[in-house]
Amino acid sequence: METPGRLLRIGLFGSALAAVFALGAVAPTWLRAPADAAAPRPQPLPTPPPGGVMGFVVDSFVQPVIQGKDACPQGTALKLRDAYLATLPAEERAQLERKENEAQLTQRWHAYAFGPDNTNVCSQPDMFERPLLRTVQSKKAWGLDLDEGKTDDTCAHEAFTTPTGEQGIDNQEYRAMGCTLEWRGVDGIAGDNQTGMRQFMSSGEWTQVILLRGVDSLQNDDDVEVIYANTPDRPLADSKGQFLRGTTFTISDKAPRNRNVLHGRIKNGVLTTDPADIVLTQTWGQGGARDIRGNRTKWHYAKGRLRLAFQPDGSLRGVMGGYRPIFDVIVSPAIGGAGSAIVAGIDCAQNLATLRHYADGLKNPKTGKCEGVSAAQAITAIPAFVNDVAPARTAAR
Amino acid sequence: MMMNSMKRMTWGAAAVALSVVVSGCAASDAPKTAVVEQGEPALTRAMPGAQIVAMRRLTEAQYRNIIADVFGPDVVVAGRIEPIVRPVHEMIASGAAEASISPAGLDQFDAMARNIAAQVFGEQRRAQFVPCVPRDEKLADPACAAKVLTPLGRYLFRRPMSPAEQAFFVKLAGDGAGPTGSFHKGLELALAAMLTSPRFLYVIESAEPDPARPGELRLDAWSRAARLSFLLWNTTPGETLLTAAESGKLTDQAQLRTLAEAMVASPRFEQGVRAFFADMLLFEKFDELSKDPVIYPYFNQDVVQALPEQMLRTITDHLVARNGDYRDLFTTQRTFMTRSLGGLYQVPVARSAGWVPYEFAPGDDRAGLLGQAGFLALYSHSGRSSPTLRGRAVRELLMCEPVPNPPGNVNFTAVQETGNKAKPTARIRLLAHATDPSCSGCHKITDPIGLSLERFDGLGMARKTENAALIDASGEMDGKPFQGAIGLGKTMAASPSTTQCLSMRALSYATGRSGEDVEELVPALDRKFAAGGYGIRALFTQIATMPEAYRVVTKPLAAPAHVSMLTQ
Numbered sequence: 012m013e014t015p016g017r018l019l020r021i022g023l024f025g026s027a028l029a030a031v032f033a034l035g036a037v038a039p040t041w042l043r044a045p046a047d048a049a050a051p052r053p054q055p056l057p058t059p060p061p062g063g064v065m066g067f068v069v070d071s072f073v074q075p076v077i078q079g080k081d082a083c084p085q086g087t088a089l090k091l092r093d094a095y096l097a098t099l100p101a102e103e104r105a106q107l108e109r110k111e112n113e114a115q116l117t118q119r120w121h122a123y124a125f126g127p128d129n130t131n132v133c134s135q136p137d138m139f140e141r142p143l144l145r146t147v148q149s150k151k152a153w154g155l156d157l158d159e160g161k162t163d164d165t166c167a168h169e170a171f172t173t174p175t176g177e178q179g180i181d182n183q184e185y186r187a188m189g190c191t192l193e194w195r196g197v198d199g200i201a202g203d204n205q206t207g208m209r210q211f212m213s214s215g216e217w218t219q220v221i222l223l224r225g226v227d228s229l230q231n232d233d234d235v236e237v238i239y240a241n242t243p244d245r246p247l248a249d250s251k252g253q254f255l256r257g258t259t260f261t262i263s264d265k266a267p268r269n270r271n272v273l274h275g276r277i278k279n280g281v282l283t284t285d286p287a288d289i290v291l292t293q294t295w296g297q298g299g300a301r302d303i304r305g306n307r308t309k310w311h312y313a314k315g316r317l318r319l320a321f322q323p324d325g326s327l328r329g330v331m332g333g334y335r336p337i338f339d340v341i342v343s344p345a346i347g348g349a350g351s352a353i354v355a356g357i358d359c360a361q362n363l364a365t366l367r368h369y370a371d372g373l374k375n376p377k378t379g380k381c382e383g384v385s386a387a388q389a390i391t392a393i394p395a396f397v398n399d400v401a402p403a404r405t406a407a408r
Numbered sequence: 409m410m411m412n413s414m415k416r417m418t419w420g421a422a423a424v425a426l427s428v429v430v431s432g433c434a435a436s437d438a439p440k441t442a443v444v445e446q447g448e449p450a451l452t453r454a455m456p457g458a459q460i461v462a463m464r465r466l467t468e469a470q471y472r473n474i475i476a477d478v479f480g481p482d483v484v485v486a487g488r489i490e491p492i493v494r495p496v497h498e499m500i501a502s503g504a505a506e507a508s509i510s511p512a513g514l515d516q517f518d519a520m521a522r523n524i525a526a527q528v529f530g531e532q533r534r535a536q537f538v539p540c541v542p543r544d545e546k547l548a549d550p551a552c553a554a555k556v557l558t559p560l561g562r563y564l565f566r567r568p569m570s571p572a573e574q575a576f577f578v579k580l581a582g583d584g585a586g587p588t589g590s591f592h593k594g595l596e597l598a599l600a601a602m603l604t605s606p607r608f609l610y611v612i613e614s615a616e617p618d619p620a621r622p623g624e625l626r627l628d629a630w631s632r633a634a635r636l637s638f639l640l641w642n643t644t645p646g647e648t649l650l651t652a653a654e655s656g657k658l659t660d661q662a663q664l665r666t667l668a669e670a671m672v673a674s675p676r677f678e679q680g681v682r683a684f685f686a687d688m689l690l691f692e693k694f695d696e697l698s699k700d701p702v703i704y705p706y707f708n709q710d711v712v713q714a715l716p717e718q719m720l721r722t723i724t725d726h727l728v729a730r731n732g733d734y735r736d737l738f739t740t741q742r743t744f745m746t747r748s749l750g751g752l753y754q755v756p757v758a759r760s761a762g763w764v765p766y767e768f769a770p771g772d773d774r775a776g777l778l779g780q781a782g783f784l785a786l787y788s789h790s791g792r793s794s795p796t797l798r799g800r801a802v803r804e805l806l807m808c809e810p811v812p813n814p815p816g817n818v819n820f821t822a823v824q825e826t827g828n829k830a831k832p833t834a835r836i837r838l839l840a841h842a843t844d845p846s847c848s849g850c851h852k853i854t855d856p857i858g859l860s861l862e863r864f865d866g867l868g869m870a871r872k873t874e875n876a877a878l879i880d881a882s883g884e885m886d887g888k889p890f891q892g893a894i895g896l897g898k899t900m901a902a903s904p905s906t907t908q909c910l911s912m913r914a915l916s917y918a919t920g921r922s923g924e925d926v927e928e929l930v931p932a933l934d935r936k937f938a939a940g941g942y943g944i945r946a947l948f949t950q951i952a953t954m955p956e957a958y959r960v961v962t963k964p965l966a967a968p969a970h971v972s973m974l975t976q
Contacts, residue, residue, distance in 0.1 A: 244760050247751050249705030257754035259747055396756035 054323035056229040056280055063226040066397030067327055068246055069219040070254040072212065073205040074185065075153035075330065075389040076194050077174060082151075083190035088144040090192065090356030091132075095120040124352035131349040132360040136341065139360035143368055147189035154182030154387035155318060155332030157286075157372070166381035168371035181332070181385035183369040184340055188362065213252060215245025216294045220260045221319075221327065222397040223275075223282070229321045232277040237284050238262070238399060239317065240270040241292050256325075256393050264400040273317065281329070282319045289315035289333060308342045311335060313373055313383060319390065327392040334372030334383035337363065448605060449572035459625060461960045462613040463606070464920050465492055465507040467500065469683055473643035475524060478563045480536075483527045487520045489513075491692065497810045498922055499913060500687045505920040509609065521603035525596040534592055542591040548582030549591055557581065557598055565607040566637075566645055567630035567653075577602060611638060615960045625960035629653035632664070636952055639918045640671040642683035661953065668952035672945040678724045681944060685723050688913045689805055691716050693786055700791045704867040710748035711867075715782035718744055721763065722777060727944040734910055734942040738776040738897035741768040752781055752869055773863060773881070774870070776897035778802065781868025787858075788866035792826045795834055795858025802857050806900065808909035808923060811850055818847060832875030835859050856884040860896045907942055908934045918951045921961075929956050 059065060076082075089097060096104045096116075107116040125131050132139050152171035156179035171180040188194050193204055211217035224236040242260040249255055262270055269292050275284035289312040312333025319329035341362045344351035351357045366384055373383030466474070468489040475485050490513030492503045509517070528537055538556050542549035557577050561569035569577070577598045585594030602608055611634050615625035627635065633653040637645040645653070649667070657663035671677060685691075694716045699707040721744040726732040732740070745766040750757035753774070758764050768774045777783060778798075787797040803809040822831070822841040831837045838855050841847060860883025865871050873879060881892040883899075890899050900906050911934045915926040933950060940946020951957055 244747070247706075247708070247748060250701035251705075253705070255706060255751050258751040259757040261758075261760055396750070398756065398758060 056321050056323060057325055059226040059229055063224060065223040065226055066260075066395045067221040067223075067392035068254060068258070068260055068395040068397075069221065069390055069392045070212070070246070071205070071209065071389065071391040072217075072219065073208050073389050074188075074194055075182075075387055076185070076189060076196075077149070077151050077153065078195070079149070081149040082147050083145060083195065084148055085145050086190075087195055088191045088361075091124060091352055091358045092116070092120045092356055094141075094358055094361065095123040098123075121353045124349060124358075131352055132358050133341075133344050133351045134348040136345065136360040136363040141358055141361040141364050144187065144361055144365040145190045146365065146369070147186045152180055152182045152185045152189075152387075153330060153389060154180040154185065154385070155316060155330055157181040157314060157316075157332055157334065157385050164372070164374045166371050166374060168369065168385070180387075181371065182387045183371045183384040184335060184366070184386035187365045187369045187384065188340065191357075191362070193357070209252075211293060212246065212254075213248060215243065218242045218244060218246055218260065219291060220262060220395065220397045221317075221392055222262075222399055226277070229277065230280050235275045235277060235282060237273040237275045237282070237317065238270060238397075239273060239289060239291075241268075242397075254393060257395065259396040259398065261398040262400050270399075271315075275317065277321075280321050282317065282321070282327070284317045286314040286316050286333075288313055289331070308346065309339065311339055312386070317390070319392070325394045327390070329390055330387050331390055332385070332387045335386045336373060336383050337366045337370055340366055340384065340386070448576055448601070449570065459615045460612055461615045461625065461627070462505055462920060463610040464501070464504040464613070465509070465610050466608075467492060467504065467683075469686075470638060470642055470644075473641075473679065474564070477643050477646065478560070479524065479528050480533075483524060483533075485520060486523050487516055489520075490516060494690070494692070495922070497804060499917050500692070501917040501920050502922050504611075514604065517604050517609060518600070521600040522596070524603060525599040528599060529592045529595045534595075538592075538595070545591050546585075546589045547591060548585040548594055550578050550582055552591070553578045553581040553595060553598065556595055557602070560599065561602060562650060563644060564602050565605075566611070566634045566650075573607075618959065620955075621959070625962075626659075626955075627958040627960065629656060629658045632658040632958060635918065635958070636668060636671060639952055640668070640680045640948060641674070641676045642680045643676075661955070665949070665953045668949050671952070672949050677945070677948075678728045680948070681724055681728055682720050684914065684917050685720060686716070687917060688910075689719070689783075690786075690801075691719075694782075697786060698790050699785065699867055703791050704865070704869075706752045706869060707867055708748065710746070711752055711781075714746045714749045715780075715785060715868075717763075718746075718749060719777060719780055719782040722780065725765075731943050731945065734907060734937075734944060734947075735901035738778060738900040738906070739894065740777075741770065741772065741775055742766075743768070743774075743780065749781070752867065754870065771894075773892040773894050775894040776900075778861065778896055778900070779864070779893035781864070784861060784864045784868035785866065788868075791866065792824075793834060793862060793864065793866040795838060795855045795862060796823075796851060797858070798861050799854030799856070799858030802896075802900070803854060806909060807903065807905040808912055809853075809905065811853055814850065815846055818844075827875070829875060832877035833879055834862055834874065835880055857896060859883055860890060861893055863892060904934075907937055911937050911947065914947055914951055915957065919957055925961070929954070 096107065099107070106112060107119070124133075126135070126138055130138050132141070150172055151174050153173055154171065156170075156177075158165045158179075158181055160179060168181070168183055169186075170178065171182055171185075172178050173180055185194075208217070212219075218241065220238075220240055220242050222238040222240070224238070226232055226235055240262045243263050243265075244260045246254045246260075247258045262268075269290050271287065271289045271291075273284040273287050273289070275282050277283075291310040293308050293310065312331065312335060315331060315333030317329065317331050319327040322328055338345070341359050344355070344357045344359050344362075347355070347357075351359065370381035370384050372381055372385055374381045466489075468491070471489055472485050475483055490510060492500050492507045494500050494503050495506065527533060537560070538552070540549075540552040540555045542552045554574060558569060558574055561573065561577065565573075580601055581591075581594040581598035583594070584597030585591050588594065588597075606612070613631040613634070614628050615631070616628040618624045618626035620626075630650075630653050633645040633649040636658070637643060637649055649658075652658050652663070652667055657667065694712065697712055697715075701707055722740065722742065723737065725742060725744070726737050726740050727734065743766055744763045745753065745755065745757045746763055747757050747760060755766060757766070773779060783801070784793070784798065787801040788794050789797070800811045803811050820841070823834070823837045825831065825837065826834075828837070831840060838851065838859070841851070860881050862874070862879050863871060863881045871879065883890050883892075883896055885896070885899050886903070888899050888902075890896055908930055912923050912926060912930045915921075915929060915933060916923050919926060933947075933954070936950045937947045940950070
């Protein structure tokens with residue numbers, strides 16, 4: 012049972028987070044070098060260190076939005092205020108949009124965010140019937156071919172092609188969410204979520220590390236162990252906020268301990284891991300359990316895989332792909348609750364409906380319906396020292 | 409109302425202390441102190457028969473250590489202390505013998521003293537320091553106040569209080585109790601006055617006739633106790649030393665040695681070694697260390713705080729924990745790291761917080777104290793390295809070879825143009841600069857040393873190139889060529905000047921005399937340092953027990969420029 016005070020705190024914090032997403036204006040780093048494994052690299056790659064152990068800290072983890080008018084020709088998805096206005100007859104809409112009626116309009120679209128028994132579109136998105144969002148119309152997206160053409164455990168979907176021509180790209184999360192202001196940005200050139208994600212990483216609540224073992228060559232190696240994990244250590248940054256290379260992180264040995272052990276291979280300077288469940292955790296803020304700070308959310312990528320290209324400067328650049336449970340995609344505004352709706356204008360119910368519509372993975376064998384969407388994150392990672400902490404030995408392990 | 413009364417009384421106490429204007433002097437000089445009494449008994453009357461031969465102001469570290477030792481580490485010392493000015497090419501310990509206290513500085517001492525006194529006699533702690541029950545908590549109780557203040561005075565003044573002093577501070581406690589209506593507030597006032605007294609703020613060295621050298625003076629037992637304690641532990645003498653002073657053990661050579669050996673064997677000796685090296689290596693400069701964060705992205709406050717600590721940990725680990733040879737300090741591979749330093753050094757650090765031991769690989773150019781980022785960053789400019797500053801620091805601080813300042817009209821353009829592609833490295837730029845005959849003389853002394861450290865930038869990060877040109881780290885010192893920091897460290901270790909300089913610095917630190925004043929004692933001391941395997945314990949034990957260090961050397965006074973008051 013949520014207290015009003017708790018709801019208010021959650022709402023305000025969620026709104027603040029949404030505002031963080033909305034204010035971003037920094038060009039995403041992954042755009043500066045597309046996550047295309049096949050792109051030629053003019054400079055030679057460095058030699059792996061003796062022992063073949065290489066550590067990295069992820070310094071960028073963002074949704075790979077392709078900007079351009081062809082993606083969302085009708086404009087970005089409507090915010091809650093405009094979505095409410097869109098439900099009204101033209102005459103009534105025009106009247107409400109007059110300046111003198113601003114207070115009345117605000118009251119009415121705020122009310123549109125709530126349902127019976129003080130429910131709201133973000134805390135209880137299942138309880139609201141909403142139309143679908145405007146979705147990405149272009150054929151291009153970054154991501155990975157997750158189903159490799161197989162259809163046995165997926166649902167019907169239209170695949171994308173990367174800007175570099177790679178076909179069969181599965182990224183229905185981008186199709187569903189790629190026209191929202193949070194993803195696309197207000198100016199059409201920046202992905203707003205990047206700012207928010209970067210803040211989470213800078214604050215140490217979302218630090219990810221990658222540890223490679225058994226690397227004999229950065230060009231070709233059939234057998235590489237990849238540990239992709241969270242660490243509670245906060246990255247050190249320079250005066251511009253750029254993470255510093257060569258600092259040390261220790262993989263968390265406390266619950267929730269997300270240490271994904273993957274197997275990968277390097278081909279032509281590109282590391283690709285075999286499909287596996289990848290789970291990462293984000294701890295919100297640094298507070299306790301009584302408000303949103305200290306809450307944890309999971310990033311779960313079923314059949315997840317990494318495809319990362321080694322760069323001449325020692326960094327990694329590429330993509331993580333996998334199928335996400337639908338609700339995971341909107342968990343951030345859902346935690347924000349009513350605040351996400353009435354302050355940031357996010358209609359979680361509409362988001363959820365759209366994601367369900369485009370769901371293409373995690374097929375429920377009983378219902379035959381898909382409960383997950385294919386998704387991708389653009390990743391860059393810089394060299395770091397990573398202390399691995401092996402799982403604790405128990406009687407059963 | 410009570411607070412106002414208390415404040416007035418405390419300020420009155422400060423005024424008493426202020427009236428006792430003091431100016432320190434080293435043991436090598438005849439007294440130049442002038443004291444006038446307006447309440448607190450004059451020093452000469454308080455110490456009948458004693459001749460005051462030196463007064464050395466407490467450093468901030470000493471002040472803090474004393475408060476922690478006398479009242480407990482949980483008593484907060486809030487505020488900063490007016491720094492002691494370092495004489496050119498000398499130790500702060502020598503400066504302490506010349507240090508006065510400005511009115512603003514006394515304000516700081518007074519504020520800190522009042523704060524400390526309030527903590528000591530506050531309700532939480534007073535039971536630890538008040539062994540008696542006052543007849544009435546709202547009134548003065550001279551007998552009880554005497555029981556409280558007499559032992560505290562012994563620790564704070566480093567000798568028993570004279571009857572006159574005791575009477576003065578007990579009366580002060582009574583005077584404070586009246587207007588405030590609180591016996592304990594009165595004690596606060598008296599303690600605050602003790603903490604602002606020159607008897608506390610200055611280590612007053614007094615002398616007595618030397619029976620072995622008729623007509624000459626030597627430090628008396630109380631001064632010896634203070635000398636030992638501040639030299640070896642950087643704090644006030646404890647019960648053992650005060651008792652030893654009382655019983656005459658400190659003027660007995662054998663018993664003095666026994667005590668000194670016990671003190672250097674104590675874990676507290678590390679505190680003394682830290683204080684000595686912080687003084688010798690000019691660590692006060694870390695307080696003003698700044699770097700351009702655009703040029704040096706790894707520079708931040710965590711790093712600034714860690715740099716001197718890393719050097720001190722390396723020094724004390726090598727010299728104290730491992731009882732190592734001082735010369736090996738310039739080649740040791742062992743040090744300590746924090747996470748923030750790990751980034752600067754580009755090495756892994758096992759723990760997320762705190763310090764962890766770290767050992768560089770054999771052959772790593774990081775070897776030795778001079779390869780540490782603290783030294784390299786301190787002796788660089790804010791935006792570039794400086795072979796000249798580094799070379800000068802080696803010469804002056806570690807080899808005791810003063811280098812003259814540059815003339816005022818030098819054109820530094822050639823060395824400052826770090827982006828000049830035609831002169832990509834510091835070596836090339838300095839070569840161009842040093843063609844000026846007025847510069848080349850000194851640069852020949854400093855630059856060949858500093859150029860060997862050029863593979864470390866202005867923050868001490870390793871680099872191989874500058875402006876895409878490979879850096880040549882060859883160096884030379886006194887005709888001996890070498891390569892890199894490790895080569896410099898080996899050359900330093902082999903130079904007799906290195907150990908002689910440490911001997912001189914330590915002797916100067918112990919006595920408060922200038923390097924020049926102790927120079928004649930250095931060769932013999934260095935021989936004993938060598939005989940002790942160049943161990944720091946052997947050196948400090950030797951200094952703590954050598955009779956020459958306790959002798960009062962008199963030399964004719966220069967005519968004083970100004971004498972403000974007269975001694976009674």
